[in-house]
């Protein structure tokens with residue numbers, strides 16, 4: 001059984017493949033179809049962007065398609081970078097530049113005001129136009145320095161209180177138990193019937 005996921009993000013693709021493999025579901029992503037052009041993410045919400053990615057590819061493949069729109073929400077920054085998480089430091093800048101910008105913006109902000117959460121919206125779209133959303137969050141604190149080499153994106157500056165380490169210091173299997181992405185997939189798995197047929 002194969003599920004197509006409309007992502008070109010290496011880190012996401014790896015985590016999604018690992019989580020779905022527990023249920024014997026094989027994942028294909030847009031990394032397997034390099035000829036497909038980038039989808040412009042101009043929505044103002046995670047749902048808008050996730051739905052756009054999923055529905056464009058569902059129409060293209062004439063199959064059900066899942067998409068993941070996610071990001072880091074920092075309370076002291078009024079919710080930024082939020083839906084702009086992938087391009088916070090500017091178009092074409094990498095994950096390192098994005099996390100450095102968050103650290104710079106938070107310079108001098110005390111630990112108790114550095115609360116944040118990762119959010120994940122999954123959209124499941126069908127060629128008919130039918131669609132469903134599944135969401136997950138993971139609470140944390142933004143550190144003052146990056147730590148750890150695991151995961152991707154903002155993981156090195158995201159401290160997970162119940163684990164006592166950053167998301168990037170967790171083993172992949174540990175991250176995949178507690179992450180926003182894992183939680184959103186848990187909700188999807190409670191609606192397994194949507195994946196049948």
Ligand code: ITT
Pocket residue numbers: 006007008009012041053068069070071072085086095098118151152153154155179181
């Ligand atoms: P696709 O649209 O191709 O899926 P993307 O990287 O553009 O890939 P988003 O638009 O959803 O994805 O942006 C999400 C950004 O939020 C991503 O680039 C990371 O910087 C960050 N992010 C999402 N999930 C994360 C995680 O588990 N750990 C760390 N950072 C994460």
Ligand code: NA
Pocket residue numbers: 041086
């Ligand atoms: Na994107």
